[in-house]
Amino acid sequence: MKTLIHIFLFIGIISLFSCNTKVTECNITTNFICYTAKPSHMILNLVISKSPSNEPVRVKLYLGDADTGELIDQFTTFNTHKSYYLQEGEKYSVTAEYTLANSKTLLVVNADNLKAIYCESDDTKCYDWDYQESLDLTLIDIE
Amino acid sequence: MKQQIQKHYFSLFKKSLILLGLIFWINNYSYSQLTNPFQAMYVNPGFGLEVGFLTQNFKYGIMDVGLGYEDDGLDLSAYVNLLWSPSAANAVYEVSDGYYYKVKEKGQIISLNLEKRFNFIRDRNNGKYGLYIMAKPGYYWSIHKGLNNFRKGKFLFIPGAGVSIQPADIIRISLGYAYYNINPGYIPEHMVDFKVSFIFNRQNTADH
Numbered sequence: 001m002k003t004l005i006h007i008f009l010f011i012g013i014i015s016l017f018s019c020n021t022k023v024t025e026c027n028i029t030t031n032f033i034c035y036t037a038k039p040s041h042m043i044l045n046l047v048i049s050k051s052p053s054n055e056p057v058r059v060k061l062y063l064g065d066a067d068t069g070e071l072i073d074q075f076t077t078f079n080t081h082k083s084y085y086l087q088e089g090e091k092y093s094v095t096a097e098y099t100l101a102n103s104k105t106l107l108v109v110n111a112d113n114l115k116a117i118y119c120e121s122d123d124t125k126c127y128d129w130d131y132q133e134s135l136d137l138t139l140i141d142i143e
Numbered sequence: 144m145k146q147q148i149q150k151h152y153f154s155l156f157k158k159s160l161i162l163l164g165l166i167f168w169i170n171n172y173s174y175s176q177l178t179n180p181f182q183a184m185y186v187n188p189g190f191g192l193e194v195g196f197l198t199q200n201f202k203y204g205i206m207d208v209g210l211g212y213e214d215d216g217l218d219l220s221a222y223v224n225l226l227w228s229p230s231a232a233n234a235v236y237e238v239s240d241g242y243y244y245k246v247k248e249k250g251q252i253i254s255l256n257l258e259k260r261f262n263f264i265r266d267r268n269n270g271k272y273g274l275y276i277m278a279k280p281g282y283y284w285s286i287h288k289g290l291n292n293f294r295k296g297k298f299l300f301i302p303g304a305g306v307s308i309q310p311a312d313i314i315r316i317s318l319g320y321a322y323y324n325i326n327p328g329y330i331p332e333h334m335v336d337f338k339v340s341f342i343f344n345r346q347n348t349a350d351h
Contacts (some may be wrong), residue, residue: 065291093289106235108245112291139235140245 187216254281
């Protein structure tokens, strides 16, 4: 009996520390429209830094991982933002190559699984068609 | 008005809980006695499970779960632990001369957690209070967002020490310091180490 109490106590403490997969309740306002269909495409925003050497940044977009995936697009830019309209449910990786002032090169790699988000209203999933993902490709100081 | 009454009763309830807790602890401590942590020891093997959390400033944290051997007589334990960070952090690696990667990294550590405790106080419920020292040899490896074949790994050694509170045979709470010499730099070197250990299947300490 004592052991049982200990086990229940243990499970209770673990459940206190465990993460809850919370379902977001929809914020119903007068203009709220519940889109029950999942969006097929989503917007992915790339956030890029200004190159410190005043040379353009070389950006590459891959379907899957950057070292094993398929190259979809590449470009050089002086801009700090770029948006893509991409298929939902896929993993995308992006690299941004910066030439630094001290003749060093920094390749920033980041990735995201594009997944539509939703809230729940009366057990119905309402998808957010305006939701956009952001991918941080900004510079970091290296010694 | 109703809210004020509710607030008042809630406040009274909280105060009563604190008072009860104080009475409980004073009651226990009034029977507590100093013990020699180096006194003659005996073997009292058991099985343990520990759950911990390490952080420096709550910006970056590491979860720590372990299973292993507990010895209540010798006041030592040996666990195999798995540590991981729930969130990815920025890491920079030089992959060739002058060429750097900045990646989002998630690190994991598998380690052998060796701990020796020195208990100075024992209460009437055989609760034990003292200090611990810890040595954690292990292996660190990391995975990175957007890179499948880029893996990093290294052997490491994490020392630590702190306060150990064992109010009952079944449970022990430890709070201390751990030195993480991992490098990449996003993992702080100086961490607060909080652990709760659950101990099973050993003889009652009152038998000895």
